[in-house]
Amino acid sequence: MPPTCSSAAANSYSTKEQIGTSVAAAKTSDNYLEIGDCRITTVRAGSYWWDGGAMFGVVPKTLWSRHQPSDELNRIEAGLNCFVVDDGRQRTLIETGGGIRHDGRALERMRMPHGVHAAEALANRGFEPDSIDLVINTHLHWDHCGGNTLDSGNGAVAAFPNARYVVQRGEITHAREQHPRDGVSYRAVNYEPLVEGGQLHLLDGDVEVAPGIQVQVTPGHNRDMMVVLVRSGGQTWCHLADLAPYAAHVTPTWVAAFDLFPMESIASKNELFGRAAAEEWWCSFGHDPKISFARIMSREGKFSLRDER
Ligand SMILES: [Zn+2]
Numbered sequence: 001m002p003p004t005c006s007s008a009a010a011n012s013y014s015t016k017e018q019i020g021t022s023v024a025a026a027k028t029s030d031n032y033l034e035i036g037d038c039r040i041t042t043v044r045a046g047s048y049w050w051d052g053g054a055m056f057g058v059v060p061k062t063l064w065s066r067h068q069p070s071d072e073l074n075r076i077e078a079g080l081n082c083f084v085v086d087d088g089r090q091r092t093l094i095e096t097g098g099g100i101r102h103d104g105r106a107l108e109r110m111r112m113p114h115g116v117h118a119a120e121a122l123a124n125r126g127f128e129p130d131s132i133d134l135v136i137n138t139h140l141h142w143d144h145c146g147g148n149t150l151d152s153g154n155g156a157v158a159a160f161p162n163a164r165y166v167v168q169r170g171e172i173t174h175a176r177e178q179h180p181r182d183g184v185s186y187r188a189v190n191y192e193p194l195v196e197g198g199q200l201h202l203l204d205g206d207v208e209v210a211p212g213i214q215v216q217v218t219p220g221h222n223r224d225m226m227v228v229l230v231r232s233g234g235q236t237w238c239h240l241a242d243l244a245p246y247a248a249h250v251t252p253t254w255v256a257a258f259d260l261f262p263m264e265s266i267a268s269k270n271e272l273f274g275r276a277a278a279e280e281w282w283c284s285f286g287h288d289p290k291i292s293f294a295r296i297m298s299r300e301g302k303f304s305l306r307d308e309r
Contacts, residue, residue: 031292031309033282036233038212041084042284042292043125045097045147046116049075055245055287057257067248075111079289080143082118083239084127085230090210092134093160094228094239095286097121099146101189118147119159132160134210137167138241139225140175141185144286148190156193165194166209168217169202170224182222182260218243218272220265221256227272236281237293243268245286247294250303273303 032041052074056064061074068076080097100115107114119129137145148165149156158165172195175186194200203209203226206216215226221242228239243249243265245256252269255262276283277298284293294308 033237033293033309035230035235035237035282037087038230038232038237039086040230040237040284040293041086041125041127043082043084043118043121043127044289045080045082045118045121046112046114047077047079047289048098048143049111050078052076054257056248057255057259057262059254064248064254068246071111077289078143078245078287080116080118080146081284081286081288081292082121082147083284084122084125084132085213087212087232090133091127091131092136092210092213093118093122093127093132093163094136095138095144095241096135096147096159098143099148099190101146101151101187115146117150117159119150129160130162132163134213135160135163135165136209136213136215136226136228137165137171137191138228138239138286139171139222140167140191141182141242142187142190143185144241145190146187149193156189158194158197158199163199165191165200166203166215167191167200168215168224168226169204170217171222172200172202174223182258218268220259220261220268222260236279237284238272238276238281239284240272240286242286243272244283246288247285247291247305247308249285250294250296250305252303269303274298277303 032039052064052070055076070076082097083094085092096118098115100117102115147159150159191200208214212231214229217224218227225241227241227243230237252266255265259265273296276296280295282293282295291308295306296303297306
């Protein structure tokens with residue numbers, strides 16, 4: 001059955017109760033999570049404001065606005081969520097935010113006073129950029145890899161000079177196609193200098209990119225976006241990226257309007273959320289400006305948040 005307003009509405013009530021009571025309890029951007037030997041720290045490289053209707057697709061505003069308040073231009077806040085995973089031996093950065101290469105019109109449109117570079121946001125939190133060993137870009141939209149590089153006198157260079165960067169091969173192939181639908185989201189300066197410098201490694205499918213850190217291709221938002229799974233001490237954390245940009249997207253039929261394959265988004269969410277609920281994973285979201293970590297539960301065929309930080 002195709003997603004419809006009525007099915008989205010019916011599914012929303014289970015999430016409403018959970019999120020409605022939990023947002024107030026959610027902590028702010030200095031959250032971290034410890035599982036086994038790993039400490040996972042949320043670092044928000046600022047935020048931008050984007051059309052709420054675009055973020056929630058066919059879901060009517062009467063429903064999504066209960067979770068994300070909009071401003072007078074119908075925009076909602078989107079955190080540029082990055083995560084540092086540190087197991088004491090290796091330091092991994094997941095996503096690099098939106099960077100600082102925005103002109104005045106774009107900044108105004110996105111209600112950004114200025115861009116925030118991930119390297120600066122990390123340094124402010126005590127993570128020196130040269131201490132990052134691995135950078136994972138779940139995909140190459142500007143708001144997930146805009147802090148990959150920095151401008152220098154010699155052009156764009158790696159912002160994390162000692163890191164190996166990874167992304168799916170299919171994703172960079174699609175980025176280079178510059179398709180009319182989503183080409184504007186891909187900016188070569190965020191990744192081509194790293195290809196030329198030999199720092200960006202292309203992945204083919206689901207692989208373990210470091211001990212305990214696995215990526216899984218999860219189609220829906222686009223063909224080759226990946227989620228990131230970290231396992232330690234018998235526990236699992238999953239960064240859902242834009243498979244669930246906000247905690248409110250825990251309802252599988254709540255899919256952003258800009259997903260290229262919405263039916264596959266729903267299938268991917270059902271599959272992944274089922275495992276997340278059964279195995280009690282902690283999960284994180286691509287752009288939720290407040291909720292950093294949450295666990296998903298399944299009851300009577302519906303998913304909702306169990307608890308969050
Ligand atoms: Zn995004």
